[in-house]
Amino acid sequence: MVYKNPIIPGFAPDPSIVRIEDTFYLVNSSFHLYPGLPIFASKDLIAWRHIGNAIHRPTQLCLSQSGTKPNSGGDDSGEKAPVTGGLYAPTIRHHNGVTYIVCTNVIYNPKKDEGDWVSGLKFQNFIISTADIQGGQWSDPVYFDLHGIDPDLFFDDDGRAYISGSSWTPSPSCCISCFEIDLVTGRRMTQERVLWHGFTRIIPEGPHIYKRDGYYFLLTAEGGTHDGHCISIARAPSIWGPYESCSRNPILPPTAEQNQSAFCQFNGHGDLVQDFLGDWWLVCLGVRRDRAGRMVLGRETFLAAVDWQDGKSWPRIQQPIPRVLRRIPVGCKAGLEDDSCFLPSWPVGPVPSPLSPKTDLVWIRDPDFSRCQVSQDTKEISLLPLPTDLGQCTGGSTAFVGRRIRRLEGVATVDLLVLPTLEHIEGAKIGLAYYKDEYRYARILYEPSDHVIVFDMVNHLKDPPILMCSRVKANSAQVTRIQFRIFYTEHLIHFLYRLGEGDKWNRWQSHGLVDALDLTGKDFTGPVIGIFAIGNGGERCNFDNIDI
Structure with missing residues (x-):
């Protein structure tokens, strides 16, 4: 064998x-x-x-x-x-x-x-x-x-x-x-x-x-x-x-x-x-x-x-x-x-609770489960935002949940429901991230205050540091969903999005392309892809069709 x-x-x-x-x-x-x-x-x-x-x-x-x-x-x-x-x-x-x-x-x-x-x-x-x-x-x-x-x-x-x-x-x-x-x-x-x-x-x-x-x-x-x-x-x-x-x-x-x-x-x-x-x-x-x-x-x-x-x-x-x-x-x-x-998938039979001892979902450091609701099939997750951003290391929980990457090539996709309540979240950043630690991550996100879709990538351990950012305006009047996607290979990490208007989707738009070498280092950790909700406010951020 x-x-x-x-x-x-x-x-x-x-x-x-x-x-x-x-x-x-x-x-x-x-x-x-x-x-x-x-x-x-x-x-x-x-x-x-x-x-x-x-x-x-x-x-x-x-x-x-x-x-x-x-x-x-x-x-x-x-x-x-x-x-x-x-x-x-x-x-x-x-x-x-x-x-x-x-x-x-x-x-x-x-x-x-x-x-x-x-x-x-x-x-x-x-x-x-x-x-x-x-x-x-x-x-x-x-x-x-x-x-x-x-x-x-x-x-x-x-x-x-x-x-x-x-x-x-x-x-x-x-x-x-x-x-x-x-x-x-x-x-x-x-x-x-x-x-x-x-x-x-x-x-x-x-x-x-x-x-x-x-x-x-x-x-x-x-x-x-x-x-x-x-x-x-x-x-x-x-x-x-x-x-x-x-x-x-x-x-x-x-x-x-x-x-x-x-x-x-x-x-x-x-x-x-x-x-x-x-x-x-x-x-x-x-x-x-x-x-x-x-x-x-x-x-x-x-x-x-x-x-x-x-x-x-x-x-x-x-x-x-x-x-x-x-x-x-x-x-x-x-x-x-x-x-x-x-x-990595579960054997045939009942799927364990996403918050059970057997879950394959992961959080960063100490989770606050009172702010996270996960459906039984993990396809729908609701997060109450927290002010701790991905670039902060200690001192508080982060509203992030994801999975370890187990393959050299793959795709992660998630839908964000664009509700009017998102505009009530102060400093909101809501999206999908490729995360290694607080010094190195790349993500695609929505800022509801300005109706902007943002791609940013940081690696503060390189000399000089690598910093990338691009912003594009979304038509907020008709948009009811934003779908984020990360396509990754051994060489490239590609960040895309598309806008949903009712039951219709616009075309996929490329918003960021990262050479995997720019997020490679002499690591202790490995990559995790997950959703996050950053900001101050009591409004929930709802994700569905999660496939990581």
């Missing part, structure tokens, strides 16, 4: 995986988006479905300070790298009938110097759990003390639980440290001890511990999450070390350094899993980048074969490639051998 990479396309970084009985479960980072920590399920590692979100109640934690800060890109371009806060690098594990996720909520202190992104960090590390992962209800967080990111959870043979993580003490120096933990209270049962500084000694992070052949194996991501990203491994006879580095480190080397045209770039940050036949596999992040440098979907989840048949019991990892054969156990329903291997 053939699997197709990436297995989770589009804004799916930092994967962690676990097998529970006959099903594999995978979770990704979500950063500034709510609900957080999307969970996917598969019977065969090939066909995956989104089944829920581990952070699915606003009361679980706060994302209001999960803003983005520009950091030096580390090259000669002058372009800044966006460092986004929020939910980083979860680990999913299962023990004694309970599924656990450990994760970091990275908070930026807005009182700190904008140029000093390290000193403004605060780390909220936490544990959540469920006894029914298919049901989708997860506990409130249990917090524990770790000055760092990317916690791993390891259960030893005696049932003891250990947290390892990328310790930022003193910041920004990093090492992998570890301590035993009480999962009920979050209390440390031992002192935190340094395990390993990594092979490259460049930002060792994303640790995972496994036990095999009498050794404790420590897998790490290193080298930063872009050009130098790689995976290394070490082993020790005790969980506390000393850890011996593999002679072939990094066992998944930086692809970009070997081949700039390789299918998967920036590969790293992985987790190992064993299938039903005893074969081992790695899930890891990577990007698809064209020759010009476009990485339109950001970091995605890839699958790679792993071979432990080494005389010294070290794993060998195959570089992620587009298609690979894999054995399927007898009786297992295999995945599809085409572009439909990733199945």
